[in-house]
Amino acid sequence: MDWSSFARASAPGIHSIENLSNTLFTTSGRAAIYQALLLLNRPAGSTVLVPTYHCPTMVAPVLLANLKPAYFAIDADGLPLLDSIDATTIARSSAIIAAHYFGLPRSFAKLRQWCDQHGIALIEDCAHCYFGDAGERPVGAWGDYATASLSKFFPVPEAGLVASAHRSIERPALTSPALKAQVKGWIDVLEYATTYKRLAGLNRGLALLFGLKNARTPMPSVTASNKPSGPDEDDMMRDCDMGRIQQRPLWAAMTLKSILPRGRVILQRQKNYGVYARLLAHAKGARPLFSMPSASVAPYVFPLWVDDADRVYHALKAQSLPVFRWDRIWPGTPSHPADAGPLWSRHVLQLLCHQDLSEADTVRIANATLDLLIEPDQAALPPPSLHRPL
Known part of the structure; x- marks a missing residue:
């Protein structure tokens, strides 16, 4: 924020x-x-x-x-x-x-x-x-x-x-978070914003307060794990963090949801998608998965098919750039010969279009990707049918 x-x-x-x-x-x-x-x-x-x-x-x-x-x-x-x-x-x-x-x-x-x-x-x-x-x-x-x-x-x-749009929703018996959790919700929003110097005029003072708070918080201990490296169902379930599904959302979330405008979110995401589309349209060893969307959507990410995806993805992550890949598939997921899913899981990188990325940010992300794509390709080209207009 x-x-x-x-x-x-x-x-x-x-x-x-x-x-x-x-x-x-x-x-x-x-x-x-x-x-x-x-x-x-x-x-x-x-x-x-x-x-x-x-x-x-x-x-x-x-x-x-x-x-x-x-x-x-x-x-x-x-x-x-x-x-x-x-x-x-x-x-x-x-x-x-x-x-x-x-x-x-x-x-x-x-x-x-x-x-x-x-x-x-x-x-x-x-x-x-x-x-x-x-x-x-x-x-x-x-x-x-x-x-x-x-x-x-x-x-x-x-x-x-x-x-x-069609069915009534019966209100479940959700519980309210404790007051301490409600206060922490507001603190987390401010601390996260301060960490990234988003609140001009308040950053310095809030940073001092949060520094004092964190100085009194013990660092969590790290213990070695003897579990195998491959994910199993228990690992996946734990990582999904389903612990608060029976609670109401925090007051901070509901208040901000109610007061924040929507127009900038939509327009800036469209703009960021357009920057990626322009700079990556003719990238060597990569191609946009879809062409430019209509003006009636607010993109979440820019999906980019990359031939040598493993190398490029890990290099972008090493630069702390906002790129994701859905490569953690639930154990036991079957394969089908006509399925695009396994190919997407490996080859499709999701470049974030978030409204608080500036044009300079998206240009930097696109250029970092292009720099990596200059290196020799190590993967075969995808089937042409995987590129579809939206």
Whole structure:
């Protein structure tokens, strides 16, 4: 958060998932998926379909809700490859979680029709898409329930959202965080902003206060682990941090959510996406996964296919640049010959489009990527069909 977070800019006519008829705020996007699954009230042990290209926090709520994940392939547009789901799996499935990837939403018309045909509930994962239109409908309006993550778009300490355009949302018995946690939420927002010198005029004084606070906090001890290096299900579940899914979000999150303007978030993300698109359009050994999005979306990241992705990704991370890769796939996720998911997990780098990255920041990130791509390629070119216009 900085002072510009409160600046107003006009981005008329762009839908927000928050505008859907029925909403419930949670502590996180993963908590929102968990609550959506509970709202569906499916029998214990029934199957929930999940894409092979996923963040682990998409799978953990399914297991915590005492349901079983089964996996479906995605096509080169990131849409469910429905032919990859066999009849037996369809028969035992009660819900499907389908995501709009990268903040670039797609029409779910075909998926919605398929769900209605088979009596399967649709949870529309909008963690990357707080704003925009998904083809013929606004984001979130295709699903029986939609879920979102506020902390990916606003400077809040936490918060997620369950929403529906079609179904009422019965209020669960969520507990309120203790007063100490509420105060800490506000302190965390200010401390994080101060660490990155975002609050001009207050940085110095707040830094002194936080320095005194942290000087009295003992550093956590580090112990060696004898566990194997490969992730297992327990590791994944622990890393997903599902501990506060039955609580209401902090006052700090809800207050900031209510008062922060939206227009600048949308416009600056579009601008940053455009910078990446311009500078990386003809990169050697890499290509934008999609062409420029429409003006009705607010991109989360710029997805870049990189041939020699392992080398480039780790080098960018070593420079502390804001790049991500969904390479932690839940153990036991199967493969399918037509599935783009495994290829994306390795080759697609997600360059952040956050509104508090300036044009200079995005130029630096793009140029650092280009510098690395000058080195000799070590991977084969992807199939041409993986590049799709949005």
